[in-house]
């Protein structure tokens with residue numbers, strides 16, 4: 001008679017599964033709460049304590065941690081000596097294990113959870129059984145996911161599970177216990193306020209497989225952080241349109257990170273992870289109008305993020321252009337009706353109001369770089385005026401606006417702005433004056449009276465000279481170059497105001 005051990009916190013689907021096993025003549029052994037449910041459903045099952053001849057102790061801290069259980073799980077069926085030892089000690093082999101673990105993740109996600117409660121929800125016996133069974137998968141079928149009950153039962157009804165099928169289930173178990181332990185380790189690191197630990201086990205859960213990666217010949221999938229909540233494309237609700245692509249997700253993330261900079265109504269249009277137009281306004285409709293006007297060419301096929309509910313006026317404007325995605329905290333019924341007329345537009349609902357991402361992780365070949373997110377901001381009080389002339393109030397407003405945007409443009413980055421709107425963006429250039437030339441050329445005649453932001457200092461005065469020529473009247477940059485004085489001299493000679501932020505915003 002084959003033997004199954006069932007011990008589950010999440011009891012989903014366990015009754016029909018156990019019924020199926022009983023019908024296949026399995027002897028079922030089980031722990032406290034699970035046993036009770038099985039017996040109440042009329043399924044014959046015996047207590048693990050009857051098998052171990054040892055009662056559950058310490059509120060369940062020790063119940064299945066016993067040689068009668070682990071011997072039954074770990075004995076190699078093809079090893080005569082192992083099987084002989086089982087016989088000598090009157091241990092019955094266990095052929096199937098269905099275990100899922102104490103809800104550690106749900107527990108730590110509860111508001112006001114205590115450390116004691118979190119610790120009590122660290123499962124010890126469950127992972128131990130899962131690991132024993134998974135190590136000995138050749139002889140033991142191991143199930144950690146209720147989604148696998150049906151297929152496993154059908155396979156057992158047909159006969160035995162194949163070696164490959166059992167190995168797949170074992171692989172799933174090791175992923176599951178690794179994920180479980182990674183969450184516990186992260187919880188402890190947070191409690192202990194530890195950073196840069198000697199090892200770092202990140203854990204992510206699949207959101208979706210993607211049709212392809214950055215290019216069609218690359219395979220790809222999207223994973224989300226198993227623990228961190230908050231504003232993330234992974235938590236967005238898709239209201240309309242086809243599945244997001246790899247590039248969509250990257251661009252949508254870039255747009256979201258920029259729009260989160262603003263408290264006032266703001267709209268951001270992104271292409272290839274750089275903003276092509278950003279606008280702020282009294283209303284979301286006027287903010288979007290500015291973002292669109294900033295660069296009506298580049299926005300085509302772009303991604304737009306807004307930080308207010310999309311209303312009719314905004315939807316009418318959005319509808320006029322081909323956009324891949326619109327992200328907003330909401331859409332009015334009228335806006336939805338207008339936008340869903342477009343089959344190909346993707347609409348994502350996501351509030352851009354909280355950041356909880358503790359670390360920014362990027363991969364390099366064979367490794368990862370980990371750093372804090374760039375949440376650095378400056379206010380008027382942080383600025384140092386470097387020139388004879390101070391910026392006017394209007395210039396100051398535009399300087400701080402441009403500074404928020406330039407932080408999100410790939411380095412070397414220059415943003416030219418005027419009237420709450422970007423009018424030129426120079427991104428990802430290998431020299432700073434090159435980025436400035438692109439931004440100023442895009443701004444054209446409109447650069448007269450505009451402001452310019454630079455993500456890093458000016459190694460020489462050429463960027464300032466280009467700005468002067470285009471008619472820019474105020475500049476914001478970190479300062480700190482050996483040749484700052486040369487740039488200041490050019491500004492003073494042309495009555496330009498320049499402020500230092502003392503904070504750099506490289507973005508690679």
Ligand SMILES: NC(=O)c1ncn([C@@H]2O[C@H](COP(=O)(O)O)[C@@H](O)[C@H]2O)c1NC=O
Nearest residue numbers: 009031032033034061063064065124125126
């Ligand atoms: N300590 C043990 O020996 C032990 N054995 C199994 N468990 C867990 O107890 C839970 C099931 O408990 P119950 O059947 O009493 O509802 C399962 O999540 C299982 O992983 C244990 N609990 C935690 O460590």
